[in-house]
Amino acid sequence: MSDWFSETENWAFLVIAVPMVLAAFRAVTSRNVVHSVLFLVVALAASAALFLLLGAEFVAWTVVLVYIGAVVVLFLFGIMITRAPLGTETQLSHNYQTKIGAALVSGALFALITVTTVRGFGDANLTARPTRADEIGQSMFERFVIPFEVVSVVLLAALIGGIVLARRDPVDGDEAVR
Amino acid sequence: MMISQFIIVGAALFSLGVYGVLTRRNAVLVLLSVELMLAAVNINFVAFDVYVNDQIAGGQIFSLFIIAVAAAEVGIGLAIVLLIFRNRHSANVDELDLMKL
């Protein structure tokens, strides 16, 4: 155990992991909507840092670009449009009975996974492996080209679907939808 | 670095995401918690990819796919929330109980 602390990587890991968990916790318990979103940003940024620690540079950068750059913005838009009560607001979460139940379930889940992992892997080590973008690209377009195409279709569908779902229906007499 | 520590971190994030899904009343915040869960999964995949030293970087590529799909899902999800909000003038999931017996 003391070996673990002697390595620099592990310190770096701790510095990244702890804020991440804390931020995540705050994200789900905050009474302020915007605060929740911002805490999510912290968590996501921390996960990108973890990826860097592991040597997956391309994935880290993609997380920053897509997740933080696009998804979170989307969330903010969503909040605005649905007129979520901004600022501190009372009832963003359920009553405490629900909270206890949920806490139990999630706690049990966490315990389960942890125990299983520790029992399974024990002291297994890994070493960071810097992965270059061109390796990713190579693999993507050789081995995973079909899932790649499928995902692009999914994105297309989401694009079209989103537009279709969110537009206002034209009322008789109105002009055509913009 | 131990593989366990990454997985435990991933588990923590995932459990917090579950807690959020079960607890939050605002639909957007539920989606947010789902994003948290997906991020945890990503961490898992990449950690295992590095642990196994996958030559084709399957774990990393899959996490890319997850990111893409998550984005699509958020887009659609928010569109649906928007529609519900237009209908009911509230984004409270508590009030969406038309399916009850």
Add this chain to the structure above:
Amino acid sequence: MLALLTNVNTLILATEEGGQAAEALSDGGTLASLAWLIPVVPMVAAFAIVFFGKRMPYKGWDIAIAVMGFEALYGTLLLLSHISSPIAKDFSVEIAKIGNMPIEWGWSVDGLSIMMYFVVGVVGFLVFVYAKGYMEGDVRFTWFFASFTLFAGGMLVLVSAPNFIQLIVGWELVGVASWLLIGHYWEEHENSSAAIKAFITNKVADVGLFVGAIMISMSVGSFRFSDVMHAIEGGAAEAPVLAQFAFWGGLALFIGAMGKSAQFPLHVWLPDAMAGPTPVSALMHAATMVTAGIYLIGRMFPLYAVEGFADEVRWVIIIVGALTLFLTGLIALVQDDIKKVLAYSTLSQLGYMMAAMGAGAYTAGLFHLFTHAFFKALLFLGAGSVIHSVHSNNMSDMGGLRKKMPQTFWTFVIGSAALAGIFPLAGFWSKDEILASFEYAGGHYTTAQGGAALGTAVLWIAIAGAFVTAFYMTRTVWLTFFGTYKGEAHPHESPKIMTYPLVGLAIGAAFFGLINMPGITEVFTDLVGGRAFAGFHDLEHHADGLNLVLAFVGTLAAGLGIYLGWRIWGPDRATQAERDTFRVNGLYPVLENKYYIDDFYMDGVIRPIRGPMARAVNWFNGHVLDFIVNGAGLLAKAVGRLVYWFDQRGLDAAINASGAATGAGGGALRLLQTGKVQQYAILIFAATVILVAGLVIWF
């Protein structure tokens, strides 16, 4: 035909061990193998007459007489063939099976059967000729001949039967024919009553026949007579089952014979049967049907003769025969109706035959059957001729007819003399042979003490019977043909069609006795006796010559009877009135009431059954049996109500409760469906955690 021939079954006696002096018995050739026609032709003809008779030129009589002519011819041919080379053969065709015992139809051609074929054929032919004249103008002429032909067929089935089943079929057929014919004039109620009385009395006796037939067949394992004879041949040691049942079986068979042959006390039907037309009385109740019982005992004679089987039954047979012989003869003395006289005379002669069988004289009994057929049929036809001309049965309406009806008179006298046993007519020889057998039995009765005394007693009874016979026949002849006519009709001789048969029968009555004069000709004995039962030794005793003492005593008794009759009823008496009122005060009422036997049957048997017993049985049926049946119904109803209650309260409650429980359960589970996604989600996650935890812990 080939099929019939391939099914032939040789009478075992023809081949067996009979080592001593048994001549080779032939199988009769074509004549015998075609003899199945003998019973079948009349049966078919009877139906033909029913369907086509009315359209025929002679209204059915033509078919009938053709059949009877055929029978007479065939019988005569068989007789001649048998005399030249004796035949003994059985033919049988299997038609069914009971368990292991086959039921067969067949025909037997041996001495006994041939004798019966001859009698039925010849006497029947003559009677049928006579009947055409007698029944002329009768409203049921065609039906009469159909029934009469049916009778002939049934009788021939009976005497040609090689097994018990067929015998019983024939027996019943003649019973039915008898009922039909006695009740021919059924417009008078008493005639149909007489027919029913005949049938019922016979039916009572038939119980014995059935029981006896079954006992004997079952103990031998076959219905065939030849198998029974074969079993007896071996002796009582070889056939223990038969020996065990032989006595009761033989006794039961004798009871059956008592009914058909009208032995005392089952004789009551025969006098009443005179209600039928005279040809019927002549053929059935004199010559043939009533002899069926004698024939049966004759057929089964080894059973009654060989020691260890049913020879003890002979005691019963001889006593019954002797009683019948004497008592019924006495009743004949007091009858006014001419047919009734002849009826009682027939009963008496049947008693002679049966007693002869009982004494072990098989040939004597059958010979008397043979001669009696001829002279009794003659007497009946003669009486019918008189009745036809005078239109009354009663002798008090007759008298002095000898000048007006000469042929009838002379033939009647010949018949009466034959009956009385006057030398050299037929009756003399046959009656003498019977007396000889009684005398032999008196000396040598096979079964021990008392036997000798019984034989001697029966001999004296028979001699007394001969006296009585002559006595009443003389009375009859005098009352009918002598003196002055007392009636109101115009008597005249009958037409030739009626008198020619009388002449024919008279010839038979006169001369047929000569075929069996002991010591001189033994045709009949050979015909029927030794060869039919070739496997048996010493079945009966035959005298070597004429027993002159007995012949003399018998003739003396008859002469005495004639003399007394002439004295009492002859024309020398002072006034007719006195003659007609001759009575013996103490005896006559008893005789006139026929020993009160009919009254006993009526009041002692029939009335109680009809009255109290029938009412008692009816009450039992209505109250006890019906009660049980109705009770079962009520019980079913009560059970039904109980089940209904249980179903309503019990089962339905249970089912309703299960339904209510399901509803309550559903109502409870419904609360889970809140419509709130997060609640579903929490349940899903919790369940997953638990499941996986379970898996992990387990492994």
